[in-house]
Amino acid sequence: MKVLHIITGLGVGGAEQQLRLLLRHLPVRCDVVTLTNPGTVAEGITADGGRVAHLGMGGNRDLTALARLTRLVRRGRYDVVHTHLYRACVYGRLAARLAGVRTVVATEHSLGAAQIEGRPLRAGVRSLYLATERLSTATVAVSATVAQRLRDWGVPPPRIHVVPNGIEAHRFRYDSAARRAVRDRIGLPHDAFVVGGVGRLAEGKRFDILVRAVAALPGARLLVVGEGPERARLHELAGRLGAADRVLLTGACEDPPRRAVEPGLPGLLSAMDVFVSASPEEAFGLAVVEALAAGLPVLHVTCPAVDDLPPDAAPGAHRVTGTEDGIRDALRLLRAGSRTRRLPVPAAVGHYDIAHTAERLMSVYTQAHPHAEKSPRCPG
Structure with missing residues (x-):
């Protein structure tokens, strides 16, 4: 199985560092694309032996980035595209489908009752999120609380999987x-x-x-x-x-x-x-x-x-x-x-050991793409 992770940026942040930690434990080959800001977490992923590509997206309305991202996904021949954070979810889901990838997973890291990633939840933000969510095979919620918020939004319950964040407790x-x-x-x-x-x-x-x-x-x-x-x-x-x-x-x-x-x-x-x-x-x-x-x-x-x-x-x-x-x-x-x-x-x-988190995420991958085989440990 070959997985492409798409994330909005890789400066120091909770979702960004959680992605780096997951890459150290997932038993599949993974590449990473950051739409913007290849910061210190990108350097950390590279130091761990992973591969990070910077898309150089100019802003939320840089539609030229969609074509570049679609070409990158198509060239990589990925089994699964996994998106993280709002902008990457919107663009990444579209790019994956345009590139012919049928298994698209998105993790919702930061959905609050009234905000998403620290920004107010306006009607337009919610509508665009839900429109592109229909292109996903599965949506991962980092807690039962987030899963309930997604259901309240109208995301079909069968597409929602709770995979909590994890840490290397030792x-x-x-x-x-x-x-x-x-x-x-x-x-x-x-x-x-x-x-x-x-x-x-x-x-x-x-x-x-x-x-x-x-x-x-x-x-x-x-x-x-x-x-x-x-x-x-x-x-x-x-x-x-x-x-x-x-x-x-x-x-x-x-x-x-x-x-x-x-x-x-x-x-x-x-x-x-x-x-x-x-x-x-x-x-x-x-x-x-x-x-x-x-x-x-x-x-x-x-x-x-x-x-x-x-x-x-x-x-x-x-x-x-x-x-x-x-x-x-x-x-x-x-x-x-x-x-x-x-x-x-x-x-x-x-309960929140990162090894358990990786196992649960692999279960989501294999349910969504049952015919793909595991490949060498991520990063590849």
């Missing part, structure tokens, strides 16, 4: 040596109470609430891993609250890192004492699963990865209100306990 185990080394490297005192957050610095992620909550806790530090358009505003807010020296924005973190000398996300999670996800809307909540794998207590406003499982699957994860007061009060209670105490890795983490 990489996130708490490491006391990494904790000390990372805190030294980024200037965090060893005895500080450190609140952590991970994600794109976008308005919908509500890192501003987290900054306010930590600023109201004397002596607490905030470590945020991510990049995005809200970075400058968060810096300004921390300064206005008199907490500029207690709020550290590290920037984006590629995971897995391409160089062993980089601390990577596991090291940064080891440096934290509690993890908070203040986002009021998530399609999955991968960062929460990674934090649980690191043994961190987690506060979250919403997280389908946890909410879709039985309550005892993640006893260290606690739902909180998405307000400054609610998060601040929950943090105050946690700080009153042992600030360096690590929790046992919960069952939820094993």
Whole structure:
């Protein structure tokens, strides 16, 4: 079986890094096309031995890209075309059908109740998505929550398959040596109470609430891993609250890192004492699963990865209100306990092992294209 993955871009992001991780575990030959931005994740895929082509798409209305993409798909003689993220789903589904590929799979990574990939869900966006979805053989939802949203949109239930995101859980185990080394490297005192957050610095992620909550806790530090358009505003807010020296924005973190000398996300999670996800809307909540794998207590406003499982699957994860007061009060209670105490890795983490994710995705491929045989492990 030969699979082509088409994705909108390959800068550091959740869907992009999930694709790289999947490529390391899928037992088929895979190529990747990025419509735009062949960023650091593209370099990581190449470092892993994969092949990435950059289409050079000029924008959402660059219709010349459709012809180029169709030619690329046709030349590759792919058994399956698998699309990721909105623009790639729209163009990739069309290109696959024009190129004669009959098995088209799309993963819906970021569909919220009122937004998709952080953008408002307008009628035109929804209509175009549904029109091209009819060209798919299967649509993969990363959580049961997303699957229900797709059904509510009108996507036929038989075409929807839940394949949750996954992680390499062993990489996130708490490491006391990494904790000390990372805190030294980024200037965090060893005895500080450190609140952590991970994600794109976008308005919908509500890192501003987290900054306010930590600023109201004397002596607490905030470590945020991510990049995005809200970075400058968060810096300004921390300064206005008199907490500029207690709020550290590290920037984006590629995971897995391409160089062993980089601390990577596991090291940064080891440096934290509690993890908070203040986002009021998530399609999955991968960062929460990674934090649980690191043994961190987690506060979250919403997280389908946890909410879709039985309550005892993640006893260290606690739902909180998405307000400054609610998060601040929950943090105050946690700080009153042992600030360096690590929790046992919960069952939820094993449920989201990347090997299981790859197996479930292969099942979707083989159901959709039953006559194709496995080929050497992806990347090829």
